[in-house]
Amino acid sequence: MVGAMRGFSRTGGPSTPAPVGLAAAANGASTLLDVMRGLSGCVIETVERGKTIFFPGDPAERVYLLRRGAVRLSRVYESGEEITVALLRENSLFGVLSLLTGQRSDRFYHAVAFTRVELVAAPAGSVRRAIEQDSSVGLLLLQGLSSRILQTETMIETLTHRDMSSRLVSFLLVLCRDFGVPGNDGITIDLRLSHQAIAEAIGSTRVTITRLLGDLRQAGLVQIDRKKITVFDPVALAKRFS
Amino acid sequence: MVGAMRGFSRTGGPSTPAPVGLAAAANGASTLLDVMRGLSGCVIETVERGKTIFFPGDPAERVYLLRRGAVRLSRVYESGEEITVALLRENSLFGVLSLLTGQRSDRFYHAVAFTRVELVAAPAGSVRRAIEQDSSVGLLLLQGLSSRILQTETMIETLTHRDMSSRLVSFLLVLCRDFGVPGNDGITIDLRLSHQAIAEAIGSTRVTITRLLGDLRQAGLVQIDRKKITVFDPVALAKRFS
DNA sequence: GCGCTGTGTCCGGCTGGCTGCTGATTCTGG
């Protein structure tokens, strides 16, 4: 499987292949993006909505930084069922499995572009070398991973709520935090999430989500217009925990 | 709040306070433990079962490495309800919040020693400095965090199972992986987990856990002797997914 | 135009949460 290529349109690597690590140090780079772009073998890619970034079973050899858009990591079961493990927001690092051991390992998640996505991909080896040569790189990566952990843990909190209503509300609040854009009448989540997709993320079913979202709409807490969800008042919504 | 001290018995810092980072490099340190022990300001602590390591609201200023035992991270709600966000196994890094921004931040989880615990704690500042001075430190920390992420994500998988039976089974398998010790008649989990504690981890209730564990016992898949859970055959148990 | 995906709704059945109770086990302080 060379699945990592499917659905890609390569927009070219860094124009000037700077010596590993030095670029970051020289510019006094202070963002993950700068660091990743300076890595040798780094590639900037654009993936269209719905296209796969890597499949389960593909070799794990690159680390990704999500520059723009949203990516869904999911687990696919033999039954055909698919559950969402993470919805990654901008500036998230993923594919870190490849950093782990020196040993070759394979992806076990399915990574799909949930919107049109721009990402920076670098070979795990380059990342390792860059860390050795420029100490600030390690710190930035570490911070990236730390925030991924916090993000994942809030998702665990969401999922341990017993009743589906609380779970959905909690999930909507997470979405607001990660993907919400403030407008004049509340926070809008423009991910074009279907009810099915929400169900797969919080471990429920399509029908239940439809019903619960209907309740929230009737309660005047949210508005849904062509898959665009608007939360009028997150604080009021948070009171909805039962 | 100076809660980080409660319940501690300090067993002394590193005997020879080696210059930051150098210790690791000199010994060709290759484990997280070595790295952490070499940090300036590092403290090795022992915490008894049930004692708190940090409270929500405590300032987040140290990074921890769990050397021996198990630690429970949980979220406490106003209602008094408490849900488990992570059960950390040996060699897990936690308290990474302090690494994030330079800004002062507070813990929002409750960290409790689930067994008698040995841990190494180092000030976030030392960790940052060590990374700058010795590049291998950064890589080791990254690997530590990566495996934490994978661990957390399998927990999300567990929690998105719809029926409680599958959820419990999946959780038991996670416990086997993280805490199980193989014996002649299966894998034993000696965490002294009460049914209540399991319920808090997988978002269920005490009564349901009692019933489901009873079912598994009658099916001859597990044995429970004074809170010690023995899984006879993980593979057979895995077939229990509905 | 047609097909596909997504949304809204109804209903029967069962899982699992909630309450209340009892006996067993473990913990704690003297």
Place this chain on the structure above:
DNA sequence: CCAGAATCAGCAGCCAGCCGGACACAGCGC
């Protein structure tokens, strides 16, 4: 080491919430 307290485990009965399946319809792209 013991007695009382506290926590834990097991059981039963009730009932709501949610799943499963099915169907109609709307919107959208081809």
